[in-house]
Amino acid sequence: MFDYKLLAALAAVVEQAGFERAAQVLGLSQSAVSQRIKLLEARVGQPVLVRATPPTPTEIGRRLLNHVQQVRLLERDLQGQVPALDEGGLPERLRIALNADSLATWWGGAVSEFCAEQGVLLDLVVEDQDVGLKRMRAGEVAACVCAAERPVAGARSLALGAMRYRALASPGFLARHFPDGVEAQRLARVPAIVFGPDDLLQHRYLAGLGVEGSFVHHLCPSSEGFVRLACAGFGWGLVPELQVERELAGGALVEILPGRPLDVPLYWHHWRNGGELLATLTRHLQRATLGRLVRPAD
Amino acid sequence: MFDYKLLAALAAVVEQAGFERAAQVLGLSQSAVSQRIKLLEARVGQPVLVRATPPTPTEIGRRLLNHVQQVRLLERDLQGQVPALDEGGLPERLRIALNADSLATWWGGAVSEFCAEQGVLLDLVVEDQDVGLKRMRAGEVAACVCAAERPVAGARSLALGAMRYRALASPGFLARHFPDGVEAQRLARVPAIVFGPDDLLQHRYLAGLGVEGSFVHHLCPSSEGFVRLACAGFGWGLVPELQVERELAGGALVEILPGRPLDVPLYWHHWRNGGELLATLTRHLQRATLGRLVRPAD
Structure with missing residues (x-):
């Protein structure tokens, strides 16, 4: 079998974004962690980490991390049956990647009951909806909410429904730039707000x-900041309807062209052999996203 | 003089987090960008980039980026006087690192007027308040809002005031875990919410x-998500007072132990020779943070 002490060191360095913190989490000296990584590299015959800040896994490192993640989930099932195996007695942790807009809107309400009942702690990783899947592929997370449908090898994807976005701006912004009403062609010449280089919603809208x-x-690159900038009149941009119910009702934000929503479908990616906890969460999410996300039948 | 075509290639690869996007932004082929980086490395005699995903600058790479950032700000002043030098006629961009909680609260309202008047676009980079300064040192940003006072070489820091945090939870969370009132010693054994590995506010509170x-x-790792999780009863955590005025007024969140705020001072770091635009923004911020942040005299 693999030497899981070495693999755990690799996982800790990547998850904690550094050797020093990994050492703290593992209760080892930094040089002991470093030794374990070197030993692992000697065994696999190539580097598993790029020594940057933060350290990032190489291709082979990613495959090993993926494996560690799956083993951890399987161990959890076994610990339920053989409690003595459980080392720390600490609550379980689930590491999940999701897009910032889901976290800023429906995620908390949909998942709180599950976490309280199961006594699960969440390690959330925020990734743009179009790139979150790379965390699955890298084996760094147990599951992921993202806009891509196609699962990575060894995983399944489940359609959760869509987030509805609307193109919004403050009344002051519209009065300043479009006193005679919004002209589509001029929209490209007044400031928009874009979440980051991977956010193509504004491009798609235009x-x-x-x-x-x-x-x-x-x-x-912040969901809440995006809404604050829009309210402060910096520019127009696409915002999840769920996030700005109060701002729309109160008139702090208005739709720049009425009746042009953009729906972004979201998928739940989870490991096929991810264990019982992940399967329970998957069933829970299917119910809990009803009424929170837009379904084709709605 | 330096060859700024090469330096611009380095800046684009780091700012765009990859060769492909850098090539798009520069209007070059990917191999041309790659050639320029190699030529730059041949000239300086050592690597300027770690070829990870995303590429990160080496120590010497960071010094070069820092230089590029300062030259760009100086160019802007000159372009105001010699408009013909301006290549694109596009609005100016200011790249600024700030902590997520500032972006989620006071930043937009404080800076909107400046941006509208000066016709400036912002590239905001979200960094935890204790680590944002590394972006300054790396030369990737023109300025930074963070909790560290000591400026990096070549920069100045200005005290803006403090953000006031309160330890909050939902009434449901408190009723479930502390039916007889909050006991400090038991706080460590019920779930807290922590922004990320660099967030030590909960540690300091405990x-x-x-x-x-x-x-x-x-x-x-999301300001808005943090508040949503707290409202949904996931745990207790320290939240900026400014961000949850409505939740506190409406009772969706309550202070776990009354009258124990935690003030986090914030500093504005900017290049000493950063040009007129940055100096104007600095003066603007001194006024605009009054009433938004807590000052020692308040």
């Missing part, structure tokens, strides 16, 4: 209006 | 109550 090419924009 | 050592916690 393309839907027949506006192609680049447009001026602020970059704001 | 230490202030005389509770040392580790405690169970969820990890949630």
Whole structure:
């Protein structure tokens, strides 16, 4: 069998983003952690980590992490049956990647009951909806909420429904830039707000209006910050309807062109052999997202 | 003089987090970008990039990026006087690192007027308040809001005031775990919410109550998600007062132990030779943070 002390060292360095913190978590000296990584590399015959800040797994490192993640989930099932195997008696942790907008809206309400009942702690990792899947592939997370449907090898994907976005701005922004009403062609020349380089919602919205090419924009990689900038009149941008019910009702934000929502489907990716806890959460999510996300039948 | 085509390639690869996007932004082929980086490395005699995903600058790479950032700010001043030098006629961009909680609360309202008046677009980078300064040192940003006072070489820091945090939880969470009132010693054994490995606010709060050592916690690296999880009863945690005025007024969140705020001072770090735009923003922030952040005199 593999030497799991070495693999646990690799997982700790990646998850804790450094050797020092990994050593703290493992209760080892930093040089002991370093030794374990070197020994692991000697065994597999190639580097498992890129020594950057933070350290990142190599291709082979990612495959090993993926394996560690799956073994951990299987161990949990066994611990339920053979409690003496459990080393710490600490609550279980589930590491899950999800997009910032889900975390800023429906996730907490949908999952709180599950976590309280199961006594589970969450390690949440925020990733843009189009790139979260790479964390699954890297074996760093047990599951992931993202916009891509196709599962990675060894995993399944489940359609959860869609988040509905609306293109919004403050009344002050619209009055300043569009005193005579919004013209689609001019939208590309007034500031938009974009979450980050992977956020193509504003591009898709403009393309839907027949506006192609680049447009001026602020970059704001925070869901809450995005809404604050929109309310403060920095620019227009696509915001989940769920996140701004109060702002829409109170008039702090208005739709720039009425009746043009953009629905982004979300999928739940989870390991096929991910153990009973993950299967329970998957069943729970199927129910709990009803009424929170838009389904094709709605 | 330096060859700025090469330096611009380095800056684009780091800022765009990859060769492919850097090539798009520069309007070059990916191999041309790669060639420029190699030529730069041949000139300086050592690697400027760690070829990880995303690529990260080496020590010498960081010094070069720092230089590029300062040159760009100086160019901006000159372009105001010699408009013909301006290549694109695009609005200026300011790249600024700040902590998620500032972005989720006071930042937008404090800076909107400045951006609208100056026609400036923001590239915001979210970094934990204790680590944002590394982006300054890396030369990747023009300025930074963080909790560390000491400026990096070539920069100045300005005290903006403090964010006031309160330890909050939902009434349901408190009723479930503390039916007879909150006991400090038991706080470490019920779930807390922690923003990420660099967030030590919960540790400091517990230490202030005389509770040392580790405690169970969820990890949630999103300001808005943090509040949503707290409202949904996942755990207790320290939240900026500014962010939850409505939740406190409406009773969705309550202070776990009354009258124990934690103030986190924030500093504005900016390059000493950062040009007129940055100096104007610095003056603007001094006024605009009044009433938004807590000052010693308040």
